Amino acid sequence: MKVKLYNDVKQLAAQLDSDSYQHLMQRINGGIVLQKMQARNVAAVHDGALPFLKSSLVAVPDAVLREDKAWIAQELKRWHNFSHPALWKFDRTVEYEGKLYLQGPRLEGAPLSLHSHPFSVSNTIVFLEESLSFLQMIHDSGYIMGSLKPESIFWKDHACFVDIGLEFELAKKYHQPGMPLQINWEYQPPEVFLSAQLTPASDIYALGIMTWEAIVGQTFDKGEGITELMQWHQQSYPVSLRQGKKGLPVELSALLEGMCNKSAQHRIKIEDALKILHSLRKEHVKESPAAEVVKTSRIQLPMQHTSIEMIRVPAGSFMMGGADEDGAADLDDLPAHKVTLSKNYYISTTLITQEIYFMVMNDNPSRFTGPKRPVEHVSWFEAIQFCNALSRWLGFPAYYRIAADHVECIPKNKGFRLPTEAEWEFAARAGLNTKYAGGNHLDEVGCYEGNREFFGCIPVGQYKPNAWGIFDMSGNVMEWCWDGYDEYSKKEQTDPQGEPDELYKIARGGAWNRDDKDARLKKRKWMQKSVQTDYLGFRVVREA
Structure with missing residues (x-):
């Protein structure tokens, strides 16, 4: 593309x-x-x-x-069913x-073809690690990208592919014997010019050449026409590649040379490259908590090709609550105190939608209806019932034991549940200390009364996610948490569950009809658990 x-x-x-x-x-x-x-x-x-x-x-x-058109639908379904952080x-x-x-x-950054700043060593390592991991997923699924090019890979701190090889699949489908394969030839390895047979090794070579260009900060002049392209790719080491080696760690330079090896048989394998990159990352890439969130789980529902995408959140410690840098804070947000979450967990990247709620509960209580809008007008207790129903439907043991209006947790069971308030804030922060979930500018990250275009909530995932890819944690609708309300203290806590308050429960995250103060990620709200309103919904978590 x-x-x-x-x-x-x-x-x-x-x-x-x-x-x-x-x-x-x-x-x-x-x-x-x-x-x-x-x-x-x-x-x-x-x-x-x-x-x-x-x-x-x-x-x-x-x-x-x-x-x-039937083939198009099939290929788009294949794309939609893939799940990878770089896709x-x-x-x-x-x-x-x-x-x-x-x-x-929303796509972040720009395609590699528009990047004018040369990649740093750390950028190169992160880009290659994410891109090779993506190619590994494609190859393990029995496919080849075949027509990789810089226009189809976006970059802004992380790689994002906007293609899964549609043009190559089309070229294969309608290729006539004796005719040139209708593909992009600019980044093809020497063997493809001779045989027109593409393999997973072809993708590795193409990615290697594009990475060299990103390091140098310019597209190599490969000539025009297939003959000149073939001559360029058959050179042992083009001058332009040798220039790109300056300042690179020896191991990284050798890895790139292995990716661009003229012999497909001797080209480095993805699994070997990833091992080298993992070692280089430790020395050359400054890690952030966001970098640890790399595993995405898509829970496929057994109807209508609908899924719940969940991000793995790593265990860790953080300072919960407190005032923002501008001093903004309510009494309930204070004092800041250290909290440790000792276990990894999955959290849904979006609020539970009306489509999913209806599939599980055969009901939609929402005021502002739409399949991709968050379900709202649900009480805390109804959110708990949904978690158990979803668990049973998908074959997981229910996390909650419900007796009349009383709810108890069954920690040994790994079903779906509501996040604790600490889990919610830790995921919303995503390792950063921004005012809102995803940044310091609310207009970019969430729907609230100051920027809404319509009266009511909006479809999920319309604004910029936070650094871990989680949407709508500062706006759209507020979110139920497990905890009963209790005042903060300065005491350090590990895996806090809140008070077992049977009347008031915590709600976090701001809403479409609330101001920017309520959207602050440290802002706390509490409501009677029986409340049903059009600005209150929920998301789910599971043990990892």
Whole structure:
């Protein structure tokens, strides 16, 4: 996929000598990534220079659209069923002026093709580790990317792939014997020019060349046409590659040379490369808690291809509560105190949606209906009942023992449950000390009364997630926690559960009808557990 990106419609219109959005969109019809501008019902495109706004639309190549629609649906389903931290996941398909787009979370950063700053050693290690891990998942599933190119890999501290090899699969499907394979030849290894046979080793080579370019900070001049491309790739060590080696650790340079080996048979294997990178990471990459969150679990529900995506949160310690840097705090948020969570756990990346709630409970109590909107108007007790019902439906032992209105935990059971207040805040912080979950600018990370476009909650995952990929922890709807309300103390705690209060329960996270103060990630609220309101929902956790 060739990525053409813009962001500011008015600015681009001026460049095209037009202030007509309609005319502008006709001129851009080859664009790949489209944006829905906040508070405007127009589409815009991003050039990588400005931050993305809400969600992104990635276009399916025109060549794909001209072919079998059933095949397209099959391939998109394959994409949607993959799960990897480095893979961009779309939520739905959108048709616009005869083109098909995949809509999903806002893409961060820019494609490698638009990066002008050379990769540092630490960037190179992180990029390769994440990208090779992604390729390993693709190859283990029996597929090959086949047409890797820098336009399809976004980078901003982490790698994000916006392709799973659709063009290559299309080329294979309609390839005629004796004719050249219709693929991108710029990053193909020497053996492909001779045999046109792509293998997993071809992907490793392509990624190696692109990484060299990222280190140097420019695209290598490989010539034009297949003949010149073949001559460039057959060189033992092009001058441009030797220049990229300056300042690299010997082990990293050797790894890249192994990825770009001219012989597919002697090219380094992914598992061996990952072992080297793991060792290099310890010495050259400054770790943050966010880097530990690498394992994603998608719980597939047995109906309608719906899933609950959960992120593994590592055990750790943090200072819970306290005032923000600007001094903002309520009495209930104080004092700051050290909390240790001794066990890893999974937490759902989004609030429980109405679609999922209805599938499990055969009911939708929400006021603002929509399958991808968070379920709201549920009491604390109803959230507990949902957790047990979901556990039983998916074959897990129920975590809660319910007797009338009394609820007890069964810690040995590994079913779904509500997060404790400490687990909620630890996940919301994601190893950082920002004012809101995901940053210090609420307009970027959550829906609240100051930026909402409509009256009511919105579909989940529309704003920027936090550093661990968790959405809507500062806005949309508030979230029930397990704990009963209790005042904080200065005493250190390990795995706190809160008071067994049978009347008042903790709710966290801000809401669409609340101000920015309620969206602070340290802000505490408590409500009677029987409360049902249109700004209160929940998410779930499980033991890891």
